[in-house]
Amino acid sequence: MHSASNDNMGVGALSVSEVAILRRIAKARGIPIRIKVIDSISERPPYVTGEDVSIRTTRPLRKPLDFFRAIRDSDMVIDIGGGDSFADIYGRRRLTQMFLMKYLTHLARRPLVLAPQTFGPFRRRLSTFLARQTIRLSAIATTRDSLSTACLRDMGIKGEIIEASDVALRLPYEPPPARPEGGPVRIGVNVSGLLMSGGYTRNNMFGLKMDYPQLMRDILQRFEDHPEPCEIHLVPHVISWTHDSLEDDYAASVRLSEEFPSVTVAPAFTSPSEAKSYIAGMDFFVGARMHACVAAFSSGTPVVPMAYSRKFAGLFGALGYDETVDCTTQSAEDILARIFDAFERRSELAQAQKAALGTGLEKLARYEAALGDLMEKLNNKS
Numbered sequence: 001m002h003s004a005s006n007d008n009m010g011v012g013a014l015s016v017s018e019v020a021i022l023r024r025i026a027k028a029r030g031i032p033i034r035i036k037v038i039d040s041i042s043e044r045p046p047y048v049t050g051e052d053v054s055i056r057t058t059r060p061l062r063k064p065l066d067f068f069r070a071i072r073d074s075d076m077v078i079d080i081g082g083g084d085s086f087a088d089i090y091g092r093r094r095l096t097q098m099f100l101m102k103y104l105t106h107l108a109r110r111p112l113v114l115a116p117q118t119f120g121p122f123r124r125r126l127s128t129f130l131a132r133q134t135i136r137l138s139a140i141a142t143t144r145d146s147l148s149t150a151c152l153r154d155m156g157i158k159g160e161i162i163e164a165s166d167v168a169l170r171l172p173y174e175p176p177p178a179r180p181e182g183g184p185v186r187i188g189v190n191v192s193g194l195l196m197s198g199g200y201t202r203n204n205m206f207g208l209k210m211d212y213p214q215l216m217r218d219i220l221q222r223f224e225d226h227p228e229p230c231e232i233h234l235v236p237h238v239i240s241w242t243h244d245s246l247e248d249d250y251a252a253s254v255r256l257s258e259e260f261p262s263v264t265v266a267p268a269f270t271s272p273s274e275a276k277s278y279i280a281g282m283d284f285f286v287g288a289r290m291h292a293c294v295a296a297f298s299s300g301t302p303v304v305p306m307a308y309s310r311k312f313a314g315l316f317g318a319l320g321y322d323e324t325v326d327c328t329t330q331s332a333e334d335i336l337a338r339i340f341d342a343f344e345r346r347s348e349l350a351q352a353q354k355a356a357l358g359t360g361l362e363k364l365a366r367y368e369a370a371l372g373d374l375m376e377k378l379n380n381k382s
Contacts, residue, residue, distance in 0.1 A: 002037055003039050003040070004039050004048035004053075004055050005044040005045065007044065007239055007241055007248075008237070009237045009238065009239065009271075010083060010272075010291025011291075012271065012272040013275075013294070014166075014168055015080075016047065016171055016271070017171045018115060018167055019053065020172060021170055026375070028372070029375065029376055035050075035052055036070070036074060037053065037054070038058060038070050039055055039056070039057055040059060042057075043241055047270065047273075058070055060097055061096070061097050061100065071104060072108045076113060077112050077113065078113045078115050079114055080115040080117050081115075081118075082117075083117055083290075084290075086098050086117060086118070087122065088121060089121065089309065090200075099127075099134065102138075103134060106137050111139035111140075111378070112139055113138065113142075114140060114141045115142055115367070116166060118143075118144060118145065118148050118310075118311040119131070120152075122151075122155070135155075136159065140367075141157070141162065142161070142367045144163075144164055144166045145165075145311070146317075148163075163363065164363045165315070165364045166291075166315055166364075167364065168272075168295070169294065169297075169357065169361060169364055171298065172273050173273050173280055174280075176280050184229040185230050186281065187223050187231065187232045187285075188233050188266075188282035188284070188285040188287070189216070189234055190235050190236070190249065190286070190289050190292040190293075191236070191256055191287075192287070192308075193238060193245075193246060193250075193252035195208065195288055196212065196252045197247075197252075209327065210327065210331060210335070211332070212288075214332070215327075215335065215336070216256065219339065220232060220256070231264070232263040232264065233263070234256060234257060234264070234266060235253075235275070235278065235279060235285075235292060236249030236253050236269070237287070237291065249289065253265050253266075272291075275295060276299060279292065279295045279296050280296075285302065285303040286304045286339055288305075288327070290312055293316075297356075298360075300353065300354070303349070303353070304323050307326045307327060307328070308327050308328060318363075319356040320356050323342050323349060325338045
C-alpha cells in the first residue's frame with residue numbers, strides 16, 4: 001500500500017516519510033515495530049531500507065489471496081493510496097486495485113489507517129458507495145487538505161476525519177553546502193513527462209488549457225533571456241529504471257535539453273531523498289510534479305507549483321501558500337506572468353513558505369498523534 005521502489009519519486013517520498021514517522025513514534029513511545037512494505041514487483045533497488053524493514057512483493061489484482069496472507073501477518077495496515085490515486089481520475093484499473101486492497105484488509109480484520117492523502121473526486125455512483133463504506137470501516141481516516149475533507153463530508157462521512165498535511169513534509173534530506181555570493185541564480189524546472197505526452201490517453205487527458213510542451217519551452221527561453229544571470233536545471237521526479245515510458249520526466253528532460261543545450265539535466269536520482277537534496281540547492285523552483293514542489297517547499301526553496309488537478313490547490317492552499325498556477329484554467333500568458341512575478345518576489349515566497357511549513361507540520365502532528373495512540377493500543381494488546 002506504499003512503495004519501496006516506485007519510479008515516481010513522489011510516491012516513494014510518501015513511503016520514506018511514512019517510515020520516518022513510524023520510527024519517530026516508536027522511539028518516542030517505546031514501541032517495538034517491524035515495518036513490512038507491501039509492494040509490486042520491481043527491478044529498481046529499494047530506497048526504503050533498514051533492519052526494521054522488510055519488503056513483501058505481490059500483485060493484488062492477479063493474486064488477491066497472496067495479498068490477503070500478507071495482510072493477515074500484520075497487526076495494522078497503513079494505506080496512503082499513492083497520495084492521490086483514491087479517485088476516478090486515473091482510470092478504473094487503478095481504482096479497482098485500491099478498493100481490492102482496502103476490502104481485503106477489512107476482510108482480514110486488521111485496522112486500516114488511511115494516511116494523509118487526497119480523496120476523490122469520485123464521479124461514479126458505485127465508486128462513491130464503495131469509497132464511503134471503506135472509509136467508515138477504517139480505524140483512522142486522514143486527509144491532507146480541506147478540499148478532501150469537504151469531499152468526504154459531501155459523501156456522507158459523519159465520523160472523525162483528521163485533516164493533516166502531506167507526510168512528505170517529513171522527507172529526510174541533506175541540506176546543500178553554502179555557496180559563494182555573486183553567482184548565477186539556480187533555477188530548478190521540473191518537466192512532467194506525463195503532461196508532455198498528453199497524459200495516459202495521449203490526448204490532453206487532464207484538460208490543460210494551454211500547449212504544455214510549448215509552455216515549458218517558453219519558460220526555459222524566458223529564463224535564458226532574463227537580465228539576471230540564471231543557471232537552469234531540469235529536475236526529473238519520475239525516472240524509469242528499465243525503459244522509457246510516457247511518464248518518464250528524465251527522458252523528457254533530456255529531449256528538451258537538446259533544444260536548450262545550455263541547461264543542466266539533473267542526475268537520474270535513485271531515491272526521493274536524493275532528489276529533495278538536489279532541489280534544496282536551487283534558488284527558485286517551478287514544476288508540475290506535486291512532490292517535486294513539496295520537496296522545494298519543505299526545504300526552503302521558493303516554488304511555484306503548476307497544477308493539473310485539484311490536489312495542488314488543496315494541499316498548498318490549506319497551508320496558506322497561494323502561489324500555485326492552474327494549468328487547467330489559466331492561459332499560458334497568465335501562467336508565465338505569475339511565474340516570473342514570483343521569481344522577482346522569491347525572497348517574499350521564502351518567508352511565506354516558512355510560515356506555511358510550520359502550519360503543515362502542526363497539522364501533520366495530529367495524524368502522528370492518532371497513529372501513535374493506535375500503535376500503543378495494539379502494542380498493549382500483544
